[in-house]
Amino acid sequence: MTDKEKIIAKVNTIANITAYDTNTYIWARTTxxxxxxxxxxxxxxxxxxxxxxxxxxxxxNFLAKVHNILNSSRxxxxxxxxxxxxxxxxxxxxxxxxxxxxxxxxxxxxxxxxNEKESFIRLCQGIDLKNILIIPEEWKxxxxxxxxxxxxxxxxxxxxxVQSKGSSSTLDLKYPKTGKxxxxxxxxxxxxxxxxxxxxxxxxxxxxxxxxxxxxxxKYIENLIISKSKTSFxxxxxIDWIEMTDSEDFYYSLIY
Numbered sequence: 001m002t003d004k005e006k007i008i009a010k011v012n013t014i015a016n017i018t019a020y021d022t023n024t025y026i027w028a029r030t031t032x033x034x035x036x037x038x039x040x041x042x043x044x045x046x047x048x049x050x051x052x053x054x055x056x057x058x059x060x061n062f063l064a065k066v067h068n069i070l071n072s073s074r075x076x077x078x079x080x081x082x083x084x085x086x087x088x089x090x091x092x093x094x095x096x097x098x099x100x101x102x103x104x105x106x107x108x109x110x111x112x113x114x115n116e117k118e119s120f121i122r123l124c125q126g127i128d129l130k131n132i133l134i135i136p137e138e139w140k141x142x143x144x145x146x147x148x149x150x151x152x153x154x155x156x157x158x159x160x161x162v163q164s165k166g167s168s169s170t171l172d173l174k175y176p177k178t179g180k181x182x183x184x185x186x187x188x189x190x191x192x193x194x195x196x197x198x199x200x201x202x203x204x205x206x207x208x209x210x211x212x213x214x215x216x217x218x219k220y221i222e223n224l225i226i227s228k229s230k231t232s233f234x235x236x237x238x239i240d241w242i243e244m245t246d247s248e249d250f251y252y253s254l255i256y
Contacts, residue, residue: 002230003235003239004225004230007066007225007239007242008222011063011066011218011221011222012218012222014059015059015218016215018056018211018214019215021055022207022210023189024048025048025049025051025052025207026170026173026192026207026208027185027188028048029048029170029173030173030181030185035181048207049169049207050157050161050168052168052207052210053157053207056210056214057153057157060120060123060154061116061154064122064123065116065119066221067221067224068114068118068122068123069114069234069237069241070224071122072234072237073233076115077112077113077114077241077244078109078112079240083108083109083111086106089106112244116154117147117151120146120150121143121146121150124146125140125146127217131216132216133197133209133213134200134210135149136198153168153200153205166203166204166205167203168204168205168207169204170206170207170208171206171208173188192209192211195208195209195212225238
């Protein structure tokens with residue numbers, strides 16, 4: 001595979017694994033065991049809503065960083081020079097006995113570190129919100145609102161285990177005419193993909209719609225990668241970043 005094909009494979013693999021694992025919860029919620037309340041109570045079953053939301057946002061985090069690199073004309077991630085500059089500044093402040101006060105306001109950079117919230121905001125502003133219905137279109141240019149979405153759904157769940165506001169919900173998967181629960185997995189997926197509702201609204205996230213959108217985002221990024229020359233600054237930066245942050249030997253070949 002070419003370098004670009006390897007990057008595309010990584011993007012799609014992360015999106016697909018995330019979707020497939022989350023789909024397991026969607027399927028489980030249609031089984032007789034789950035649907036019978038007595039079992040639900042006895043086995044203390046949840047719906048996998050929070051786990052799914054947090055997991056999907058972790059994947060979005062990766063995709064957003066890739067998107068950010070592909071749309072930047074300068075280096076946006078921390079590298080060894082960033083660390084060296086930090087250590088030099090720390091040494092200078094220690095000499096004048098100011099490091100004790102300044103250390104709490106100066107964060108040590110890590111290799112490959114990128115501003116995650118900024119990356120998410122740029123992703124939401126870059127995708128076609130008529131095709132990828134992750135957020136309301138009117139939010140696109142509201143950086144504060146998009147930042148709040150990131151803080152509440154990604155950061156809170158990742159660090160506190162639950163969001164601070166709103167609910168992570170799932171669809172009531174039933175036949176519209178009969179009210180009977182959908183059991184056929186293919187029909188469930190067809191139903192979800194046919195919905196034109198927003199995944200993230202003011203007070204709610206719908207897990208099934210996040211799953212619907214994660215693979216569309218990956219496809220959008222795949223097309224963006226294809227559109228770039230293999231020797232373009234953005235592709236070379238992306239190769240450097242993946243090599244810097246991925247410990248698998250497979251990806252070290254990207255830079256040679």
